[in-house]
Amino acid sequence: MRIDFTQVPVPVPTPETEHFWAGTLVGELRLQQCIDCQTTYFPPRPFCPTCASRAIEIVCASGRGSLASYVINQRPHPAFDGPYAIALVELEEGVRMMSNLLNIEQTPDALILDMPLQVTLQPLSDDIVLPYFEPRGSRS
């Protein structure tokens, strides 16, 4: 499966998500953590979704995660050259993200739930770098 990165819908940051996209631009996958209750959370917002505290800080994720669930879409999409998996990835830090899976066959036999994954960053434009995931140990 190949992705035509010129055809991927490009995210538009908001004031609340700007740090996330600034992070991927410099090679970091940034999450947020509550200083009061220690919850690490995603997607971004300037307060803790667990205790509503505004005392939060930005933390860097390890980039390691595992495959929580997925579907393999069979219908044509301009950014993909064939059937492709849309995946949910559970990060070590306990948050979940949607993503695609690179450097692996897009088949039920290859995509095994709970398989270890690592983040890999791909530029979509001068300003936006999108996080994807691949099997841990891949050399992308």
Add this chain to the structure above:
Amino acid sequence: MSRGEVAIVGAAETTELGRIPHMSQIQLHADAALNALADAGLGISDIDGVATAGESPTGVAHYLGITPNWVDGTAVGGCSFMLHVRHAVAAIESGLCRCVLITHGESGRSNVGRGGRVSAASSLQGQFESPYGGMGPTTIFTLPVLRFLKETGTTLAEMASVAVSQRQWAGKNPRATLKTPITVDEVLNDRMIAYPFTRSQCCLVTDGGGALILVAADRAEDFPHKPVYILGTGESTETPMISQMADLTTSKAFKVSGARAFSEAGIDHGAVDHLMIYDAFAHLPLYGLEDLGFCGRGEAGAFIAEGNTLPGGRLPMNTNGGGLSYMHSGMYGMYALQESVRQVRGTAAAQVDAVDVSVCHGVGGMFAASGTVIMGSSATR
């Protein structure tokens, strides 16, 4: 909220279902509304409350010539109409209005006069989900299911039996879109849409509408049809982003909404004669049966595969054929409500014997919201 204080006295779908390219979406609302008024023996001037989703209540009220005392535009997806019922009960009980019309109309197949539904690139979905190639519900609503199957030990064949069971009901319903019986093997070998979902495990895409009319129970006997009393209702929301469900194998909104409805109605599961669980995809009845407490964890797949929800089974479910075989315009909740009303009235195409209590459970968005309505043949049981 007191049980049985409000009743449905008018209920109807659009004259046609399926492909209706000669009607715009607002006219589908009106066609259903006029049919429901005729069903209740009421005129337009009798309506003083309007609730709808998909169109604005302002637009529907003006199009029909209603000047309402009360409107509700709650729009949380396909279960919005369950929430409208709940809100209408509260409005009528507290005297905000006397006679509520809830309308639905959707040009889901023909797209005549229907607005778009695209997330902005700056929304959270636009930033953190849309780049990954999701193409609407077939690829997003379906995303949690592999985790559900793994955690609960449910098999793909058991999930396929949802589609098989509902086709059996649809075969008894002249208005159903798909009536030909199918087997588990045929479902599993049908065209793959988004693994593990084949075409027959994905809802239909059709046009249609429906409308309900509710009044206080103390005058519900004055209408042409047997009143259908609202015994209990529930509602909740979880997240607009499927990736952020607290647990991919259970819907928090289902649990909250369902438990509230049962508690208000004051009944247990054994009292339920008939069940509707919104089935945009084949996995939803599995989640619904477990999250509403009809089945234990991991038991819903086998419960359906063993035939318990079939004609003659002990818990007849989705008896119109469901979103998989009857019709699905996009916001299916209204059709589930209509079937519950018909079953309690005793007028369904595939009528279940002696339905005194029907549970009608809806989902909104993609596990984003939920609404539950429990209907009964009498106000007190």
